[in-house]
Amino acid sequence: MDSSHYRISDQDRAEAMEALGIAFQEGRLNVEEYDQRCQEVTTAVNSADLAELFIDIPRKTISTSGTPQRMYSSQEIDQLRHSGSRTKLGIVLTTAIVAGVAAIITDSALSPLFFAIPALVFVALYFLHLGPESWHTPSRRQLDRERLRQLKMEEKRQALEQRATRRQAQRELSTNAMNWASGMLQGKNRH
Incomplete structure (x- = not known):
């Protein structure tokens, strides 16, 4: 099987995001192109999906300073x-x-x-x-705090959604059990 069909990992996505960030810093991408490609990285499934994002730019996995750069959307x-x-x-x-x-x-x-x-x-x-x-410009610390706050809010939203789904499933199960029991009782009363 061709390696371009292998499913990518979260680490692969992080490296692709960093490489896009470097291309953005170097002026190879404008803000809209950077945002669009970052969104495509998050939905990429295999190596071929990522490769398409770097057709017109060199892919670098390490920043010029040697330390990973955090990138933020516009x-x-x-x-x-x-x-x-x-x-x-x-x-x-x-x-x-x-x-x-x-x-x-x-x-x-x-x-x-x-x-x-x-x-x-x-x-x-x-x-x-x-x-x-x-x-006039937010600091990295502010950006990190805001991103963390949004992640926590999203986790809470997902937890509430899961609870609501479980409650709905429990209600359906209870209703089905009651209907079955009622049907069984009505069946016995006929005999």
């Missing part, structure tokens, strides 16, 4: 980037409060200008991306 990064906006929102709200207090205290003709300051801070933080990079 959806994971975007979700955490949006959750990192709390810090920026806190700064905007604090600026608005300080500007309001300053406008009340000074009670001068410049008071309306104080209310423009929070808008300027908002523009600077959200559109000009001023501030540390950590305010």
